Amino acid sequence: MLxxxxxxxxxxxxxxxxxxAPANVRYLSGFSSPEDGAVLVTLDDAWLITDDRYTVQAGEESWLSNQVITREIFERAAGLLEGQTLAVEADHMTIAWRADLERHLNRPVVTTQDLLRPLRMVKRPFEVAWLREAARITDVAFGQVVDATLRPGVRELDVALELERAMRAEGADGVSFEIIVASGPRSAMPHGVASHRPIEAGDLVTIDCGARVGGYHADMTRAIGVGAVQEPLRSWFDAVLAAQRAGVAAIAPGADGTVVDAAARDLLTAVGLGDAFGHSLGHGTGLDIHEGPRLSPRSKDTLAPGMVVTVEPGVYVAGTGGLRIEDLVLVTDTGGEVLSHTPKDYREVG
Structure with a gap:
């Protein structure tokens, strides 16, 4: 890796x-409090640098044998270098941090961007194992909560709270992101996080959630009817489900992100819903909830075995509502393995 x-x-x-960048610090070191650390890599060595609150934790967690305990990360990093040209992560380091670091170095730094992105896109076996476990916990929690909780009069927020409780009880470290529960007209919001709105009979409720395990993020979305769902939402559900299945079927090593996106998007366009699908089809997930590769009309990524992506088409119309259906998918040597096992066919509860 190094x-x-x-x-x-x-x-x-x-x-x-x-x-x-915290996710990159954890990726290179295994240190689970990366917001309070850094990793210095040279051509022949590497160090985890953190402060004295984490002396024991760093010793237990990090697979980097060199650990520097200090409150002055930039000063100590400069001291470990012997005139080498130092690169920094431009998409994370602030202007103020850069100025401070260059003051300690007494020379300018080189800026890089996305240096670790192609490495992190292909998951190591233990990373795939964490993502499988996160997906499993997400499935278990969803199954426990939805049938028991989703009914008229229950607030969106109550559903989200029960999902988080169930995930943690099953072994999750936490949730991957603020849980989305979007009902009624709020389902037209792709990122409509759970609100105090009471769910009503006839709502098609979009629930987007994921467990975080070992630092790795699952991501799954289902749309559930609370009682009978009326048109046009009922027909939209069938269209989105068909598009989602087409997207999953297109996952394969060597497939371009644009081609996978088009497999789903073209089906929605053919039934007049293309303009209502405004976001990309999917993204990678891992130590960040959103990372490479991208599945979109603008993607420059090509899928390879070991990548883990979401496939999540959606339709959203202001004033009416919408829905999204999403699976987590592992790219294999022969195609794609769906890691999300919660049923996604149309169903009604409540």
Whole structure:
């Protein structure tokens, strides 16, 4: 892993890299409090740098044998370098941080962007295992909560709270993101996080949730009818489900992100719903809930075995409502393995 980082580092014209983006710090070190740490990588060594609140934790968790305990990360990082050209992560380091670091170095840094992105897109076996477990917990929690909780008069927020409780009880470290429960006209909001709105009979409720386990994020969405759902939402559900299944079927090693996106998007366009599907079909997930690869009309990514992506078409019309259906999918040597096992066919509860 570090050798791959060093190879990309050399291509950037630098001899050392200071990693400060939390997900990248955890990826390189295994340290579970990466917001309070950094990793310094040179051509022949690597250090985890954190402060004295984490001395024991860093010793237990990090697979980097070199650990520096300090409250002055930039000063100590500069002291470990011997005149090497240092690269930093431009998409995370602030202007103020950069100025402080350059003051300690007494020379300018080189900026890089997405240096670790292609490495993180292909999951290591233990990362796939964490994502499988996160998806399993998400399925268990969803199954426990929806039939017992989703009914007229219950607030969206109450459903979200029960989902989080069930995920934690099943072993999750927490939730992957603020849980989305969008009912009635609020279902036209792709990211309509749970509100105090009481769910009503006839609502088609979009629930987007995921468990976080070992730092890795699951992501799944289902749309459930609370009683009979009327047109046009009932027909939209069938269209979105067909598009979602087409997107999953298009997952394969060597497939371009644009092609996978089109497999779903073209079906919605054919039934007049293309303009109501405004976001991309999917994204990678891992130590960040949104990471590469992307499945979109603008994607430049090609799928490879070991990547884990979401497939999540949706339709949203202001004043009427909408829905989304989403699975987590592992790219295999022969196609895609769906990690989300909660049924996604149309159903009614309450």
């Amino acid at each position: 050798d791959a980082v060093r190879a990309r580092l050399t291509d950037s014209g630098a001899e050392a890299l200071l990693v400060t």
